[in-house]
Amino acid sequence: MTTPRTLFDKVWESHVVHRFPEGPALLYVDLHLVHEVTSPQAFEGLRRVGRRVRRPELTVATVDHNVPTGDRSLPLDDPIAATQLDALAHNAQTFGVELFDLASPRQGIVHVIGPELGLTQPGMVVVCGDSHTSTHGAFGAFALGIGTSEVEHVLATQCLVLSKPQTMEARFRGRLSPGVTAKDLILDLIGRIGTAGAAGHVLEYTGDAIRAFSMEERMTVCNMSIEAGARAGMIAPDETTFAYLEGRPRAPSHRDWGRTVAAWRHLPSDPGARYDRRVELDAAAVAPQVTWGTNPGMVTDITGYVPNPGDFATADERQAVERALAYMALTPGTPLAGLPIERVFVGSCTNARIEDLRAAALVARGRKVAAGVRAMVVPGSQQVKAQGEREGLDRIFRDAGFEWRNAGCSLCLGMNADVLRRGERCASTSNRNFEGRQGAGGRTHLMSPAMAAAAAVAGHLVDVREWS
Amino acid sequence: MTLTPFVRHTGKCAALPRANVDTDQIIPKQFLKRVERTGFGPALFHDWRFLPDGSANPEFELNQPEAADATILIAGANFGCGSSREHAVWALAEYGFRAVVAPSFADIFTANCFQNGVAPVRLSGDGIDEVLRRCRAGRGVYRLTIDVEAQQVTDDAGLRAPFPLEPYRREMLLRGLDEIGRSLLEEPRIAAFERSRT
Numbered sequence: 001m002t003t004p005r006t007l008f009d010k011v012w013e014s015h016v017v018h019r020f021p022e023g024p025a026l027l028y029v030d031l032h033l034v035h036e037v038t039s040p041q042a043f044e045g046l047r048r049v050g051r052r053v054r055r056p057e058l059t060v061a062t063v064d065h066n067v068p069t070g071d072r073s074l075p076l077d078d079p080i081a082a083t084q085l086d087a088l089a090h091n092a093q094t095f096g097v098e099l100f101d102l103a104s105p106r107q108g109i110v111h112v113i114g115p116e117l118g119l120t121q122p123g124m125v126v127v128c129g130d131s132h133t134s135t136h137g138a139f140g141a142f143a144l145g146i147g148t149s150e151v152e153h154v155l156a157t158q159c160l161v162l163s164k165p166q167t168m169e170a171r172f173r174g175r176l177s178p179g180v181t182a183k184d185l186i187l188d189l190i191g192r193i194g195t196a197g198a199a200g201h202v203l204e205y206t207g208d209a210i211r212a213f214s215m216e217e218r219m220t221v222c223n224m225s226i227e228a229g230a231r232a233g234m235i236a237p238d239e240t241t242f243a244y245l246e247g248r249p250r251a252p253s254h255r256d257w258g259r260t261v262a263a264w265r266h267l268p269s270d271p272g273a274r275y276d277r278r279v280e281l282d283a284a285a286v287a288p289q290v291t292w293g294t295n296p297g298m299v300t301d302i303t304g305y306v307p308n309p310g311d312f313a314t315a316d317e318r319q320a321v322e323r324a325l326a327y328m329a330l331t332p333g334t335p336l337a338g339l340p341i342e343r344v345f346v347g348s349c350t351n352a353r354i355e356d357l358r359a360a361a362l363v364a365r366g367r368k369v370a371a372g373v374r375a376m377v378v379p380g381s382q383q384v385k386a387q388g389e390r391e392g393l394d395r396i397f398r399d400a401g402f403e404w405r406n407a408g409c410s411l412c413l414g415m416n417a418d419v420l421r422r423g424e425r426c427a428s429t430s431n432r433n434f435e436g437r438q439g440a441g442g443r444t445h446l447m448s449p450a451m452a453a454a455a456a457v458a459g460h461l462v463d464v465r466e467w468s
Numbered sequence: 469m470t471l472t473p474f475v476r477h478t479g480k481c482a483a484l485p486r487a488n489v490d491t492d493q494i495i496p497k498q499f500l501k502r503v504e505r506t507g508f509g510p511a512l513f514h515d516w517r518f519l520p521d522g523s524a525n526p527e528f529e530l531n532q533p534e535a536a537d538a539t540i541l542i543a544g545a546n547f548g549c550g551s552s553r554e555h556a557v558w559a560l561a562e563y564g565f566r567a568v569v570a571p572s573f574a575d576i577f578t579a580n581c582f583q584n585g586v587a588p589v590r591l592s593g594d595g596i597d598e599v600l601r602r603c604r605a606g607r608g609v610y611r612l613t614i615d616v617e618a619q620q621v622t623d624d625a626g627l628r629a630p631f632p633l634e635p636y637r638r639e640m641l642l643r644g645l646d647e648i649g650r651s652l653l654e655e656p657r658i659a660a661f662e663r664s665r666t
Contacts, residue, residue, distance in 0.1 A: 017661040018654050022636035026654055028661055038553065040503035051648070054658075066501060080501040087503045131552040131576060145576055147554035148505075149583035149647070157651045159658060163634060165575075195488055196546040199575060229549060231575050295488050295549075316487050316544065323486070413551075415497045422520065434492040434550060436515045 004270035007236050008167050008202045011142040011267070015125045017159055024163040030124040031141075032154050033110045034061040034097065036088040037415070038129030042152035043091035054158045056096040060119060061088060063101055064109045066415040069378050069405035072102055081416065095155075108381020108407040111135040111349040115219065116383055118248025122237035122264040127154055132349045132431065133232075134225040138218035139245075140237035140267050142202065145226060165231040166276035168201040172209035174284035179465035181359070182217035183351060183429070183448040185209065186224040187289035191299040193279060198230035201277065204269065205235050209283035215244040216355040223350045224431055227296040236268035290336050290461055291433045291446040293324035298433070300336065302451065302463045308332035327435050328443050329423075337463050339445075343426035344375035344456040345438070346402075346449050348412035351429035352380030354387050356449040360429075361393045363453035363464065369401035370459030376403040376418070378410040402456065414439045427455035471585035473644035476615040477566045479539030481603045484529045489543060490550035491577065495559040508555050509562030534608025542596070542603055543570040548577025557584045567614045569621065571596045582637050585644060587614055589621060595629035602627065616641045 005013075018026040039061070046053070053059060066081040068074075076082040085102070092099035100106045106113060111132050114120045120136040126143035127133060129151040136143035146160065154160055170189055176182075190197070203225050210218065218235045225233025242261050245251045252260040287301040298321070300307070309321040309332070325332065330339075346352070346360045357379060369375045377397050379385035385407055388394055394404045411418040412430035420426055420442025429452050430437075433444035445461065454464040499511040516528050524531045530538075541560065547570040548556060557580040560568065567587040581588040591599065602623065603610045613622045616638060621629045633641075640647065 018657045020636055022639060023634045024636050026651060026657070028658070037500050041505045041554075044503070078501075084501050084503055129552060129554075131550065145552040147552055147557075147576060147580035147583060149554060150579060153648050153651065156648045157655075157658060158662075159651060159654075161636070161647060161651060163636075195549055196572060196574070199546070199572065226550075229546065229574060295490070320487055413492075413497050415500060432490075432492070432550060434490045436496055437492050440496070440498075440515050441520070 004273040006167050006269040006273040006275060007140060007204055007234055007267055008142060009273070011123055011125065012164060014123070024161050026159045027125060027162050029127050029154050029158055029160055030058060031114070031119055031126045032059045033114055033126065033128035033133070034059060034151070035065055035110050035128070035130065036063045036084045037065040038148050039091065039151055040084060040087040041148050042155060043095065045152040046095070046155060051156045053095040053097060053155045058158065059097045059155065061092050061097050061099040062107055062110050062113055063088060065409045065413065067102060067408040068416050069408045069410045069418060072406055078416070105382050105386070108383065109349045109352065109409055111223065112353060112380035112384065115139065115215070116248070116381055118245050118251030121245065121251070122241060123267050127160060131226045132223055134230065135219050135223040135349055137222040137225065137232050137234040138215060139241055140234060140264070142232055142234065144232045166201045168198050168203050168230070168277040168279070169275040170203055170205050171278065171280045172205070172207035172283040173280060174282055175209055175212055176283050176286060179450070180286050180288055181448040181450065182213055182220040184286050184289045185283060186221045187291070187296065187299045187446065188286045189281060190224065190228045190296050191289070192281070193228055195227060195295050195297040196229040198225065198228040201230055203228065203230040203233045204275070205233060207283070210235055211238065214355060215240060216353040219353065220350055224296065227431060237264050288448060288451055288464060290451065291444070292328065292330060292336060293321065294327055294433055294435050296431065296433060296446060298324055299446070302337055302461065304336055306330045306332050306334040306336065336461050339425070339461045341425045341427045341445070341455055341460060342373060343420055343424050344373060344452050345378070345411040345426055345428040345430060346376070346452050347378030347380070347410050348430035349380065349409070350431040351449050352378060352384065354384050356429065357384065357388050357393050358391070360449040360453035361396045363450050363467065364400040364402060364457065365396050367400055367457045369456045373456055373459050375401065375456040376405055376411065378405045378418070379407050381407045400457070411438055413437060427452045427461060470646050471644040474566070474585050474587055474616050474641040476613055476617060477539065478611055478613040479566060480537055481540045481542050481610050481612055482530055482535035482538035483542040483600055483603045485542065485544050485600055487544040488546045488549055491548055491553050491556040492550055494548065494556035495553060500553060500555055505558050506562065508559035512559040512563045537564070539564055539566045540612050540614065541565050541568045542599055543568055545571045547573050549574040552576045554580045554583070557581055557586055561586050569596065569599060569612070582640055583647065585641065587616060587641060589614055589631045591621065591629050591631055595621070598627060599629070
């Protein structure tokens with residue numbers, strides 16, 4: 001009998017092209033996603049020494065990080081951003097890479113369009129010059145973010161040099177309570193294990209709560225694996241995965257479907273497979289989460305309070321909390337519910353898929369954004385936007401006073417015009433509350449789409465469970 | 469890209485003893501629109517280094533007179549977490565840092581360091597505490613030697629602290645290797661792998 005293997009072991013072992021005697025493996029890449037910000041230097045590197053893209057047909061590009069989300073009939077008013085978009089268009093054409101550009105109905109955040117097109121599939125190795133590539137692990141792929149030099153390496157060789165990470169199982173017992181979402185689950189985990197809690201490891205999420213999740217919810221969970229420091233996050237494929245993929249434009253054809261799915265069914269971790277580390281959580285005990293500090297591990301229940309630096313164990317932690325509270329302009333002991341906000345962002349590769357927008361719309365329906373609050377909804381892709389409009393979500397949001405915008409990364413990292421002003425406090429469905437992330441001096445509170453929509457209406461942070 | 473080999477380096481230290489310094493702090497997003505690998509040094513730690521009016525923030529560690537001309541950054545745990553942006557390493561290198569010494573680093577940041585010949589030197593808790601203590605006591609004249617070949621950090625007052633390096637990465641640093649060139653030597657294996665899957 002063979003040794004039981006994890007999902008990750010199986011994907012890793014089937015992609016090793018060569019093991020270097022000095023340690024790492026040359027790992028084959030099935031799908032390389034490319035965007036405008038981390039690729040120009042990589043293409044330039046190829047050009048300088050006359051290298052080609054080895055497998056352009058396994059490489060797909062889009063524009064998302066710096067694109068405007070307002071009126072797209074107007075020329076870009078940011079000449080440096082325009083240069084970066086032009087560079088990608090030129091590089092895609094020169095090297096024969098497919099590009100979903102600003103004019104494409106398929107344009108969107110790279111981690112939203114990959115799954116949406118059916119490009120992301122179980123058992124693949126997926127890379128992109130973006131840390132949130134972990135999102136694609138929701139399909140049972142090994143998906144990881146890489147730097148620009150590695151982007152160049154993958155373009156040239158279709159391989160990545162990587163030492164095998166360790167594995168960590170995060171098992172969620174039971175089911176989530178009403179009003180609690182996948183976002184709350186992953187924030188709760190990061191709060192418990194910390195922002196370096198899974199460093200050097202591939203996280204595999206297991207348990208009843210994960211099995212019950214839709215693909216959108218699974219993507220939200222895997223997306224934030226990097227915020228726990230993980231190399232990647234993965235969820236074993238099952239009927240939910242197959243049903244999501246079937247019929248998508250780049251999914252295996254109808255003719256190959258049965259054979260492909262049969263192969264995918266071998267991917268889940270074998271009974272008795274060994275993980276290097278394990279953590280187990282009670283999903284039913286998770287409450288809606290909201291961050292109070294300047295990294296995603298600085299998080300607590302919406303019913304909680306701004307913590308006191310003195311309550312932390314080490315001098316390093318106390319110093320970090322003091323610095324975070326000073327930046328966030330928060331006083332220890334303040335209840336988080338009731339904290340006034342000026343901005344709301346529903347968007348990002350974490351929470352801008354159709355289910356996220358539906359959840360926010362359900363809260364916004366028939367209500368109004370509070371006076372003095374600017375709230376925006378930025379769909380993850382133009383396809384999500386179109387779907388939202390077919391369902392009338394745009395009307396619900398607009399009637400409530402939300403802005404309904406075009407797809408892109410937008411206020412998650414503020415590389416375009418969508419930024420917080422200094423001192424503004426934002427209820428955000430994105431993934432990072434780092435200092436200045438949404439704009440220099442801006443203050444970010446991470447939460448679920450329903451919680452963000454409720455905050456928009458109330459004008460302050462609020463426990464959405466009281467509304468249902 | 470061929471790099472300058474890194475066998476050993478002796479240089480002045482600057483301390484930034486904060487945990488979880490993310491790449492958004494190392495190089496904020498408003499500077500990521502360049503299409504070159506250069507031009508990021510002046511924006512290193514921008515939002516910490518400069519006040520909103522553009523003047524130097526006198527409280528920031530790297531703006532202290534004793535941090536001038538440092539080539540080795542002593543940092544806190546989980547340095548370089550967050551975004552995969554290699555621009556963070558380009559900024560550190562262009563500013564003048566040849567090595568970062570910390571108790572731990574984020575995974576993608578570590579990979580990006582090796583690609584650019586910047587040494588991510590991981591010291592044990594005791595080792596980093598001692599280096600920090602000596603750096604503070606040295607008041608701007610504390611120098612370390614990062615010896616990649618011997619995998620140890622030393623100073624001229626008897627400190628000797630080992631650090632781990634994967635043999636492959638050590639070799640890359642020592643020889644200034646171009647990783648793409650190295651991998652392309654395996655082209656026949658890549659081609660065979662591709663044939664085996666179709």
